[in-house]
Amino acid sequence: MLDSIKDFASWFFVTGDPLIYGADVSIVLATIAIFAVLTYFKKWGWLWRNWLTTVDHKKIGIMYILAALLMLFRGGVDAIMMRTQIALPGIKFLEPEHYNQVFTTHGTIMILFMAMPLMFGLFNIIIPLQIGARDVAYPFLNSVSFWLFFVGAMLFNLSFVIGGSPDAGWTSYPPLSELMHNPGVGENFYIWGIQISGIGSLATGINFIVTLIKMRAPGMTLMKMPMFSWSVFATCIIIILAFPILTVTLALLFLDRFAGGHFFTLDMGGNPMMYINLFWMWGHPEVYIVVLPAFGIYSEVVATFSRKSIFGYKSMVFAMLVISIVSFFTWLHHFFTMGSGADINAFFAITTMIIAIPTGVKIFNWLFTMYRGRIRFELPMMWTIAFIPCFVVGGMTGVMLAVAPADFQFHNSYFLIAHFHQVLIGGVVFGYFAGLYYWWPKMFGFKLNHKLGVWAFWFWNIGFYVCFMPQYSLGLMGMTRRISEYTWDTGWAPLNFISTIGALMMGIGFLFQVAQILYSTFKHKKVGNDPWDGRTLEWTTASPAPEYNFAITPHVHAVDDWWATKERRAKGIADDPLPPIEPIHMPKNSIIPPIMGLAWFVAGFGFVFDWWWFYIPGMLGVAICMIARSFSYDTDYYIPVDEVKRTEEAIRGSV
Amino acid sequence: MAQTVAHKGNHAADHDHGHHDPNDLKVVGFWFFLISDVILFSVLFSTFIVLRNNTAGGPDGKELFELPGVIWETFILLTSSFTSGLATLAMNRGKKSQLIGWLVVTAILGAAFVGLEVNEFVKMVNEGAGFSRSAFLSSFFTLVGTHGLHVSVGLCWMIGLMIQLGRRGITETTKGKVTLISLYWHFLDVIWIFLLTIVYLMGVM
Numbered sequence: 001m002l003d004s005i006k007d008f009a010s011w012f013f014v015t016g017d018p019l020i021y022g023a024d025v026s027i028v029l030a031t032i033a034i035f036a037v038l039t040y041f042k043k044w045g046w047l048w049r050n051w052l053t054t055v056d057h058k059k060i061g062i063m064y065i066l067a068a069l070l071m072l073f074r075g076g077v078d079a080i081m082m083r084t085q086i087a088l089p090g091i092k093f094l095e096p097e098h099y100n101q102v103f104t105t106h107g108t109i110m111i112l113f114m115a116m117p118l119m120f121g122l123f124n125i126i127i128p129l130q131i132g133a134r135d136v137a138y139p140f141l142n143s144v145s146f147w148l149f150f151v152g153a154m155l156f157n158l159s160f161v162i163g164g165s166p167d168a169g170w171t172s173y174p175p176l177s178e179l180m181h182n183p184g185v186g187e188n189f190y191i192w193g194i195q196i197s198g199i200g201s202l203a204t205g206i207n208f209i210v211t212l213i214k215m216r217a218p219g220m221t222l223m224k225m226p227m228f229s230w231s232v233f234a235t236c237i238i239i240i241l242a243f244p245i246l247t248v249t250l251a252l253l254f255l256d257r258f259a260g261g262h263f264f265t266l267d268m269g270g271n272p273m274m275y276i277n278l279f280w281m282w283g284h285p286e287v288y289i290v291v292l293p294a295f296g297i298y299s300e301v302v303a304t305f306s307r308k309s310i311f312g313y314k315s316m317v318f319a320m321l322v323i324s325i326v327s328f329f330t331w332l333h334h335f336f337t338m339g340s341g342a343d344i345n346a347f348f349a350i351t352t353m354i355i356a357i358p359t360g361v362k363i364f365n366w367l368f369t370m371y372r373g374r375i376r377f378e379l380p381m382m383w384t385i386a387f388i389p390c391f392v393v394g395g396m397t398g399v400m401l402a403v404a405p406a407d408f409q410f411h412n413s414y415f416l417i418a419h420f421h422q423v424l425i426g427g428v429v430f431g432y433f434a435g436l437y438y439w440w441p442k443m444f445g446f447k448l449n450h451k452l453g454v455w456a457f458w459f460w461n462i463g464f465y466v467c468f469m470p471q472y473s474l475g476l477m478g479m480t481r482r483i484s485e486y487t488w489d490t491g492w493a494p495l496n497f498i499s500t501i502g503a504l505m506m507g508i509g510f511l512f513q514v515a516q517i518l519y520s521t522f523k524h525k526k527v528g529n530d531p532w533d534g535r536t537l538e539w540t541t542a543s544p545a546p547e548y549n550f551a552i553t554p555h556v557h558a559v560d561d562w563w564a565t566k567e568r569r570a571k572g573i574a575d576d577p578l579p580p581i582e583p584i585h586m587p588k589n590s591i592i593p594p595i596m597g598l599a600w601f602v603a604g605f606g607f608v609f610d611w612w613w614f615y616i617p618g619m620l621g622v623a624i625c626m627i628a629r630s631f632s633y634d635t636d637y638y639i640p641v642d643e644v645k646r647t648e649e650a651i652r653g654s655v
Numbered sequence: 656m657a658q659t660v661a662h663k664g665n666h667a668a669d670h671d672h673g674h675h676d677p678n679d680l681k682v683v684g685f686w687f688f689l690i691s692d693v694i695l696f697s698v699l700f701s702t703f704i705v706l707r708n709n710t711a712g713g714p715d716g717k718e719l720f721e722l723p724g725v726i727w728e729t730f731i732l733l734t735s736s737f738t739s740g741l742a743t744l745a746m747n748r749g750k751k752s753q754l755i756g757w758l759v760v761t762a763i764l765g766a767a768f769v770g771l772e773v774n775e776f777v778k779m780v781n782e783g784a785g786f787s788r789s790a791f792l793s794s795f796f797t798l799v800g801t802h803g804l805h806v807s808v809g810l811c812w813m814i815g816l817m818i819q820l821g822r823r824g825i826t827e828t829t830k831g832k833v834t835l836i837s838l839y840w841h842f843l844d845v846i847w848i849f850l851l852t853i854v855y856l857m858g859v860m
């Protein structure tokens with residue numbers, strides 16, 4: 001009896017590695033600390049009422065961002081562990097199997113559990129404010145989406161200490177990811193972590209496109225929408241068309257592993273190459289999903305800090321919509337070497353190069369916006385300016401990779417690694433940082449400390465080039481990705497060593513940002529509605545905005561409507577008279593989304609271990625939550641006029 | 656919006672500018688959901704088309720499919736689509752018991768469809784043509800089964816809706832719900848036509 005329990009425990013818990021025991025201990029300690037603090041300060045009720053059950057888009061956005069920063073930390077630690085292992089030949093830090101797990105979790109976490117939620121966080125906080133709406137189209141669904149993301153991410157991270165991490169790469173190609181070659185539960189964690197959060201992402205895509213179509217303030221025609229809103233619009237189109245592909249692909253892989261299917265197996269007629277096609281039919285659009293909102297942020301920041309309206313508004317919109325469509329016709333460039341034949345390779349090489357054109361248009365538009373502008377070098381603008389050269393180089397190496405015959409040399413080498421990190425960090429991460437700095441005052445009512453931010457900026461930027469430029473050369477010298485060992489006679493050691501130094505510098509940059517957030521939280525000056533002298537509607541309401549966003553729904557007359565208002569005021573023209581305040585219709589908090597998230601977690605955990613006594617109750621829980629929601633009719637309320645007036649006065653009094 | 660009498664009276668201030676017609680919002684969102692569901696089915700269709708000749712020495716569609724049963728399924732599902740249309744008509748005329756009646760008919764037809772499909776599956780499995788027999792069969796069961804699962808979910812939803820209609824009558828909210836489910840039901844019908852053509856008719860050809 002005791003022996004069988006021991007056997008189970010040593011299979012269930014990941015054992016044997018001191019790094020992991022360390023992690024076990026710190027997880028347990030952190031959990032105890034959180035519970036203790038919440039209990040000591042009697043904050044459980046507050047947490048439950050104000051955060052966990054909230055349907056307020058601004059709070060949901062903050063929860064997304066917190067989780068994403070945590071995941072950035074985890075993904076970053078993974079990155080530094082890998083760079084330590086390959087800094088020099090013969091370092092015995094990570095076993096090869098462990099290295100496989102680390103690059104898999106690093107890639108998956110960075111894209112699906114860091115970039116996506118950071119993006120959704122910014123959507124949530126800004127979109128309703130920017131279009132003059134009181135909330136998103138479906139606040140309840142929005143909360144469900146958050147919880148699906150959150151439990152998906154937790155399930156995935158659990159694999160680190162329970163059951164074992166996935167190790168077939170963030171792409172999880174079969175046959176390696178099939179049961180025959182990967183009998184452990186790691187791949188199941190990969191499948192269900194992504195599957196659950198992916199359903200949430202699809203729902204978010206639908207939620208925000210409907211919000212943008214239906215909830216804009218009166219007068220805001222589509223062509224008066226701010227650029228960030230347009231970028232979210234284009235992104236949502238891609239999400240709605242791409243995420244179902246991922247859902248099916250993962251479901252089929254799971255059926256292979258769980259129910260003995262033969263979609264991607266080597267025997268019984270399965271076709272592993274089909275997985276690779278399907279994965280990238282989602283995967284390529286996915287990179288545009290994460291980068292388009294960053295483009296939107298750059299557009300907002302450039303306009304604000306150059307004090308000019310964006311150059312070429314229409315061409316910007318057109319470029320993003322073209323990208324959202326063309327991004328579905330380039331997927332094969334991820335496997336030119338698979339042998340699809342010259343004609344097909346040529347087709348996808350050309351589509352890939354075509355998509356560079358609208359992107360180039362956008363770069364020129366940003367440059368022209370800055371031209372003759374009165375530029376202020378605040379943190380958001382610094383990240384935006386740093387983005388442009390970085391993305392141009394990343395884009396050009398991308399076009400090099402798109403040359404199909406040449407790709408036979410570049411494919412899966414460090415040249416590729418350097419390329420995609422350059423666009424993902426230089427494009428996506430820099431963009432979201434710019435967005436965080438830019439909208440932080442809107443979220444919390446204070447700016448982040450400038451000085452610490454400048455330190456972080458330089459560490460990140462110098463670190464970036466030190467880390468990734470050598471990797472282009474390493475790729476050309478023949479170093480392939482996903483290797484944990486090499487020998488001195490390859491000649492790769494010096495460049496790898498430099499690269500690792502760069503990675504550490506970025507790590508220090510991140511620590512500066514943590515310090516910056518902590519410092520600014522305790523020491524700051526409150527700011528007013530419009531700390532950056534902004535141009536769009538989010539800067540007309542309080543920082544942080546009250547739960548109903550706008551006491552009176554704004555009427556929009558122009559692109560950059562708030563800027564136009566300020567100009568009118570400067571000329572001494574009075575604002576239109578305001579209509580009287582009316583009762584405001586708001587959605588009620590709901591306990592269903594967190595419970596439904598928990599039910600999904602239970603179900604996912606059951607599927608991972610093939611324990612029906614987990615997944616059947618879990619799925620039943622999900623169904624019951626949906627029924628409970630369908631039968632609840634008392635889901636909204638009105639804020640009475642005098643309460644709105646009181647809130648507005650309190651806000652005005654405090655600034 | 657002004658006719659929202661029965662909706663718990665919390666539409667007292669309906670002239671509010673920031674307030675959007677909730678049913679209209681839901682219908683738009685539901686269309687986007689259906690678009691994503693179209694993509695979901697297209698992927699399943701493409702995997703089926705890629706794998707349908709990979710029978711690994713096992714039975715193929717010609718040997719397995721029995722058209723009479725499939726024709727019955729088609730007939731039943733199309734009829735249920737028609738009766739769900741009648742339900743919507745009854746709703747628009749404000750006839751609650753007719754509405755529920757037609758929904759009951761629709762649900763019974765839907766259940767019959769699912770029953771026939773399950774019967775077909777069981778037969779195939781008993782003949783040794785199960786899910787794991789070949790790539791063709793894996794993709795067949797997954798594609799057709801996903802449609803069947805959609806119909807079953809629709810059934811549960813319909814039952815829940817009938818209870819709500821019974822309790823609350825035809826209100827703005829329940830009207831919105833009936834509109835959505837009838838959209839969903841017609842959508843499943845269209846998918847079935849593609850299934851019939853691509854899986855069954857082209858399979859026995």
Ligand code: HEM
Pocket residue numbers: 076079080082083103104106107108110111115168169170171417421424425428429467480481482483503506
């Ligand atoms: C913070 C600096 C970062 C460093 C130092 C870093 C480093 C690395 C390293 C060493 C690898 C493994 C290369 C290999 O052995 O094949 C890797 C892979 C990868 N990284 Fe990063 N990374 C960073 C940030 C990011 C970010 C921000 C993203 C995405 C938003 C990202 C996405 C990926 C992906 C998708 C892979 C491929 C994983 C796989 O092979 O399955 N990385 N990174």
Ligand SMILES: [Cu+2]
Pocket residue numbers: 283284287330331333334
């Ligand atoms: Cu691509």
